[in-house]
Amino acid sequence: MNIIPGLLQHSSRKWLVSLALDVFEYSYTLSLISGKRKMVILYCLMGYQPVRFNELKRYLGKISDKTLPQNLKELEGDELVRRKVYPQIPPKVKHSLPNQNRQ
Structure with missing residues (x-):
């Protein structure tokens, strides 16, 4: 489909900008938690109270x-x-985790 950008309706441009922002946010979030162990570390911290290094x-x-x-x-x-x-x-x-109660 060959569309000239100037011919896009205003609502279509808003939708494309929204989609681009969603993709950026998703990519940014993945970049923060990428790696073999980061998700597991976050999951452990979510499941337990604040923990010391050796406990973790x-x-x-x-x-x-x-x-x-x-x-x-x-x-x-x-x-x-x-x-x-x-x-x-x-x-x-x-x-x-930042939103857990501090001890």
Whole structure:
């Protein structure tokens, strides 16, 4: 179908812009959660209360010592995960989803 853009009706242009924005939002969301483990990390944090690093590692099962902190840092940077550090010795850090109650 060969349509000259100037001939598109106003409602058709609105629909195309809306579709383009939907595709952009979908692509952006996928880029934030892409990766082998990010969805699993988010799912674990959704199912449990705020958890410490080693608890999260146990919940996830087989995950390398490099992959989990790297994915957590990326998710924190994208504001999908909250990291709370408690000022005590030994250090205590808990991870949670931003909308969960803080503990």
